[in-house]
Amino acid sequence: MSTALKDMIRNPTVAELELVARYAALKADPRRERLFEAFAQTGLPHRRIEDWRWSDFKAAVTALDLPATPPAADPLATDGVATLKFTPQGYTAPASLPPGLRLLAKDEVQAMSGAEDAPLGALAAALSGAKNAPATLMAEVTGETPVRLHMVFSGPGAINAARVVFLLRPGAQLEVSESHLGGAAFSTALVEYTLQQGARLSRIVYQRGGKTEAQAITALIHQDADAETKQTVLAFGARVARIETRLVHQETSSHATLNAAYLAGDGYHIDFTSHVRHGARACITRQVTKGAVLDGGRGVFQGKFHVPRNAGQQTDASMQHNALLLEDGAEVFAKPELEILADDVQCAHGNTSGALDQNQLFYLRQRGIPLEKARALLTEAFIAEALEDAGDHEEALRAEAQAWLSEVRPAPRSRMLSSMRWQTRCAPLMPTCIAASTRWQTRRPKLSKLPAKTCAHS
């Protein structure tokens, strides 16, 4: 390896050196170089970078060994639906694709907008083209009838880097499901969706990784006039898992629904980060994120709406994140951020975090429902709203949540969060509000010091 390459990342870790070596082994290409540089600026993102302070990939990706756990089972697999499979060995596509879908395996690396803002997305793009994968896999969706497609990202292997670029032609409809099942020490997937006028995207994401794995899923969505995206994510996390959605409303009257639910057990970390730019008039964003966390689990929510002064007039956007801390020792970090510079907008956000309602728990138990079952039932009901828009997949996702909840080991009574309940709320925010970050923790002694508000109104 040349010194120039080695110097790309400052004080590289063993894992980062391995990533540099993998990059160096690929066919040289100026676009690829730019992408890798975008990644190399930060290296594996770590807690000293503002956007990553709660999700430290540098610390989590220590060695790129085979992970101990096989990939999770796939609840979204559906008979008769074309499936693309991305593994550390490359990708496979079915021999026949549904009408309206065309795949183009390109030898050149395609540029990626905003690569610097999404270092792990840039890394996925820079490393694609290894083994039998094309440098860029493009997918074009046309026609009036909805196209259904399923994508699986899974191991086994050391690194699973994948990139797919979708182009939805005017009026086209894509119903895509993505299962990110882990099984690789480090997976990073970059999925790009460009929606031309009036195009519709339904995106269902299921994420489940192993306790020793790191997973990053980056989606870039660009919407033209009257385009609509409906996204539903169900995530169980990994040692560290980041599900990032960066969406731009770039022409008027585009509409986005971004829903997500997470369930974090002991040793699992889930980070939902989203960035929505209202770069055109009269666009709508609805975001609901719901999660439940056990002792030793961590949930992170970083949501940002950016509404520029002129372009963003008549924006209608709402952001809601509600977390349930099921046990002492559960951790939730939330940073809702609304940067609203336009004055004719409707924006609201709500952010709450608390324990299960003791009155509800008692009511269920008085009817004979055992504590653990009562807790599972209430938690499932709590996250259900976030899965409501998943259409055909709602049932499968709910079944996964149910199965997880029924397997949760019983918490010793003393560890169950009981009497406390606290919340923070700030809505509506007009015309400018940049919310300060909040950190919720359930370690009892510190409770009194929790900030009462998350927003600094100016």
Add this chain to the structure above:
Amino acid sequence: MLKIQNLSATVGEGEAAKTIINGLSLEVPAGEVHAIMGPNGAGKSTLSYVLTGRDGYEVTGGNATLDGQDILAMEPEDRASAGLFLSFQYPVEIPGVPVMTFVRTAMNAQRKARGEPEISAPDYLKKSREVAKMLNLDADMLKRPVNVGFSGGEKKRLEIYQMLMLEPRFMVLDETDSGLDIDALRTVAEGVNALRAPERGMLVITHYQRLLDYIKPDKVHVLAKGRIIKTGGPELALRLEKEGYDGVLAEAV
């Protein structure tokens, strides 16, 4: 059947602990219905919570048994499976959980705890239809989340619906009459009476004689300051309705 001896209980923790039930004794034999009346804040609801095992109350003395079984040592769900049912003064809203799911889950959990087979879906539906009809409950209401958006009276009727579905052996009804209109009071009372049986017992907490016209009690107790200060027949309720509590309270001193 239900036997409470010299029961004392506090609410609150540590320094703030406050004695609400203070040496209360009461016995309801199988087959009987007893009423409890008493001024606001006397400890009636607290007694129902202590009996059913709600968190936040500490038993500091005495005991309570159901058919000889010490219920105070049991988890709330085990008391329920043993046949103890509370119709809440303030029924709780459970967003996201439809009535059907809730009641069927409860029913099967109780059956499982007692080593009985689960109820089949058709059998459940059949029974549910019968009970709903008896209580004049709209079938659509049973598809909605438990108590969410229900009117005060609807919530009380739903409590009785659950009671008729679960068929408990001992029932505590905490102000089930409050919030019910005149017709609903009658239908609810009919529902309650349908469960009267030689092997069952009932404790009916109420402020008004009116309910006792429909659900005829074998005995009436007056609860004040955490204990039973007077016990009589149905005529005691009539006297309280006329005179208020002052006379009875004065006699007790």
